[in-house]
Amino acid sequence: MSTLDVGGYSSREKGVAGLLGALAALLLLAVLTGFLAPAYLLYLVGLSAMYMLLSMGLNVQWGYGGMINFSVAAFFGLGAYGTALLTASGSPIAGGVSPVVALFGGLGLAAVLAVIIGYPTLKLRDDYLAIASLGLAEVVRIFILNESQWTAGSAGLTGIPLFFSDWPVLGDLTYPYVFYVGGTPLFYTTQSVVTSLLNVVLVTVIVAAVYLFLRRIHRSPWGRVLRTIRTDEDLAETLGKNTFAFKMQAFVIGSLIMALAGVFYSHLVLFVSPQDLQPITTFYVWVAVILGGTGSDRGAMLGGFTIVAIQQGTRFLTDTGALPIGAAPLRLMLVGLLIIFIVRLRPEGILPPERELIWPDSLGGGRDE
Amino acid sequence: MAQILQYLANGLVFSSIIILGSIGLSLVYSIADFANFAHGDTMTLGAYGAFVAFGVFGGLGGTALGLPIGFFLALAVGMALAAVVAVLTHLLVYKPLDTDSIGLLITSIGVAFVYRAVLQAIFGTDFLQYDISRSGPIPVLLETLDVAVTQRDLAIIVSAAVLVVALHLLLQRTTLGRKMRATADNPDLARVSGIRTDRVILVMWVVGSALAAAGGVFLALYSQLDPRIGFNILLVVFAAVILGGIGSVYGAMLGGLLIGMLHELTPLLSDVGLPVSNAYAPAVAFVIMVAVLLVRPRGIAGDAS
Numbered sequence: 001m002s003t004l005d006v007g008g009y010s011s012r013e014k015g016v017a018g019l020l021g022a023l024a025a026l027l028l029l030a031v032l033t034g035f036l037a038p039a040y041l042l043y044l045v046g047l048s049a050m051y052m053l054l055s056m057g058l059n060v061q062w063g064y065g066g067m068i069n070f071s072v073a074a075f076f077g078l079g080a081y082g083t084a085l086l087t088a089s090g091s092p093i094a095g096g097v098s099p100v101v102a103l104f105g106g107l108g109l110a111a112v113l114a115v116i117i118g119y120p121t122l123k124l125r126d127d128y129l130a131i132a133s134l135g136l137a138e139v140v141r142i143f144i145l146n147e148s149q150w151t152a153g154s155a156g157l158t159g160i161p162l163f164f165s166d167w168p169v170l171g172d173l174t175y176p177y178v179f180y181v182g183g184t185p186l187f188y189t190t191q192s193v194v195t196s197l198l199n200v201v202l203v204t205v206i207v208a209a210v211y212l213f214l215r216r217i218h219r220s221p222w223g224r225v226l227r228t229i230r231t232d233e234d235l236a237e238t239l240g241k242n243t244f245a246f247k248m249q250a251f252v253i254g255s256l257i258m259a260l261a262g263v264f265y266s267h268l269v270l271f272v273s274p275q276d277l278q279p280i281t282t283f284y285v286w287v288a289v290i291l292g293g294t295g296s297d298r299g300a301m302l303g304g305f306t307i308v309a310i311q312q313g314t315r316f317l318t319d320t321g322a323l324p325i326g327a328a329p330l331r332l333m334l335v336g337l338l339i340i341f342i343v344r345l346r347p348e349g350i351l352p353p354e355r356e357l358i359w360p361d362s363l364g365g366g367r368d369e
Numbered sequence: 370m371a372q373i374l375q376y377l378a379n380g381l382v383f384s385s386i387i388i389l390g391s392i393g394l395s396l397v398y399s400i401a402d403f404a405n406f407a408h409g410d411t412m413t414l415g416a417y418g419a420f421v422a423f424g425v426f427g428g429l430g431g432t433a434l435g436l437p438i439g440f441f442l443a444l445a446v447g448m449a450l451a452a453v454v455a456v457l458t459h460l461l462v463y464k465p466l467d468t469d470s471i472g473l474l475i476t477s478i479g480v481a482f483v484y485r486a487v488l489q490a491i492f493g494t495d496f497l498q499y500d501i502s503r504s505g506p507i508p509v510l511l512e513t514l515d516v517a518v519t520q521r522d523l524a525i526i527v528s529a530a531v532l533v534v535a536l537h538l539l540l541q542r543t544t545l546g547r548k549m550r551a552t553a554d555n556p557d558l559a560r561v562s563g564i565r566t567d568r569v570i571l572v573m574w575v576v577g578s579a580l581a582a583a584g585g586v587f588l589a590l591y592s593q594l595d596p597r598i599g600f601n602i603l604l605v606v607f608a609a610v611i612l613g614g615i616g617s618v619y620g621a622m623l624g625g626l627l628i629g630m631l632h633e634l635t636p637l638l639s640d641v642g643l644p645v646s647n648a649y650a651p652a653v654a655f656v657i658m659v660a661v662l663l664v665r666p667r668g669i670a671g672d673a674s
Contacts, residue, residue: 120659126471127404128662131607135655138604146648283478290475325490333486339479340462343472
């Protein structure tokens with residue numbers, strides 16, 4: 001028998017699962033007792049799923065391939081703007097296209113930009129890549145902010161439909177909804193119970209599909225080459241691999257997953273603005289990946305979930321009025337301290353990649369032929 | 370023609386700010402060996418330090434370069450504050466870390482957030498201004514050259530020049546400066562030669578952060594003060610450092626001058642028919658940086674190895 005018990009779970013993994021389970025139970029309880037609106041819970045689930053997608057996308061680039069991409073916000077934004085510009089009633093160029101079609105608009109934009117950004121920058125040294133990609137992401141944001149004839153500028157895009165809004169039967173089941181915390185309206189939306197639920201189902205399917213896809217390619221020969229490139233690029237080159245091509249492929253795949261998150265975000269929040277493309281979005285996703293465990297897709301998902309907990313949790317903390325600090329600085333402070341402490345205390349993250357890299361069959365006890 | 374002179378004059382002011390920022394970034398890059406993303410927020414920190422100090426000293430009589438004497442005292446306080454915070458950050462955060470340059474880079478983002486969060490929590494996100502009345506353009510320059518330069522602009526250029534010359538003298542004429550150059554060039558060799566590199570690194574943090582703070586103060590004087598000014602300008606400062614060549618203080622100055630000028634010359638593009646508005650000035654700096662990196666990965670003044 002193998003010494004590595006691939007079937008079992010480590011105590012840390014059990015701990016994390018237990019904690020998440022407890023949190024989920026708590027949230028459900030809050031909904032049942034009327035403390036938390038069901039619509040808000042659905043929104044939270046959608047938001048977590050979106051951050052999970054973003055961190056899984058970055059994980060392909062940084063975790064698998066070692067590329068320091070600081071333009072996460074740009075790819076997320078292109079996905080969001082791509083679909084919003086095509087579907088929104090407030091869109092200055094098109095509008096009215098079905099979200100199912102617009103999805104490909106967002107993805108297409110992101111793929112084109114990935115090649116445009118990737119081609120010059122992926123040849124650069126690590127830290128130059130970081131700075132250059134952050135700069136190019138800022139160029140994208142400045143463009144969207146200033147070219148208001150195409151993008152509606154700083155006003156942002158409104159009138160984005162829900163993903164399933166053009167489906168017959170479901171379209172009518174909506175009611176206006178305002179969510180209050182301590183008397184202040186926090187969150188306005190037109191809630192449609194069935195379509196919101198469908199949204200959650202949709203995003204769960206997307207997250208699961210992306211996760212399974214990534215797990216498959218991570219273990220494939222392609223994933224192995226990428227890991228070699230991450231560890232020692234010269235070695236991979238010596239072995240006759242076209243490292244640039246591999247990095248480009250990983251860069252595009254990661255960017256497409258980020259754009260997918262953006263598309264979903266548009267149809268979840270129903271509003272996008274250049275504010276969503278601020279570098280802070282990129283850094284949130286970075287925290288998610290290094291917190292979860294660089295190179296680990298389960299870690300990326302855990303990290304994505306944690307980010308939403310920080311973002312939304314700080315609202316509740318400051319709304320109680322017990323803290324002498326506003327929600328925005330508190331959030332920034334927490335994220336900053338989190339970064340410092342992870343690098344110092346647990347650089348490998350909470351769920352570092354372990355068994356993910358090994359096919360269970362390849363260890364004894366499997367289907368030996 | 371007057372138009373171009375005006376752009377160049379603006380460029381000189383902006384370059385002064387960028388040069389002050391890029392020197393410190395370059396020093397950290399060469400000695401501590403990482404891209405310090407907290408450098409922009411160090412600039413902001415200095416600007417707020419000076420803002421508070423100016424509230425205290427602002428009433429002092431007398432003027433220099435058209436600005437109250439109290440402003441220069443406040444500037445010194447801002448520089449000292451940034452230096453103290455940077456040294457503490459180095460001792461508490463960076464030094465105990467056992468990680469590579471990428472780990473340090475990521476940590477510095479965390480540090481940047483903590484600085485900014487503290488400033489936001491204390492001062493909020495509103496725009497602030499130093500309480501110094503603005504004067505119009507200097508008449509002589511306006512009449513002879515048709516260029517609008519305010520006393521404030523002139524004060525920024527002169528102060529920056531004084532600081533840069535002081536740094537030059539420190540680097541070239543003192544033993545400490547020689548040690549700094551040796552450490553920047555090759556830390557290991559410097560250490561085995563008997564230089565206490567630990568101390569030199571501390572001095573480097575002090576010098577770099579103090580100059581950054583001065584840049585931040587001038588930036589706030591030039592436009593306005595809010596918790597994001599430093600971070601917003603960081604990418605342009607990076608562009609200057611990389612353009613000049615990482616590890617070379619003089620390269621950083623040259624890069625700062627070029628990038629600052631190009632930044633303010635952006636309107637020329639629309640004068641010649643290219644539809645690039647002023648909002649794209651940082652973007653132009655960036656594209657130039659990426660282009661330079663592709664052709665000369667070590668920058669203009671970088672050693673060719």
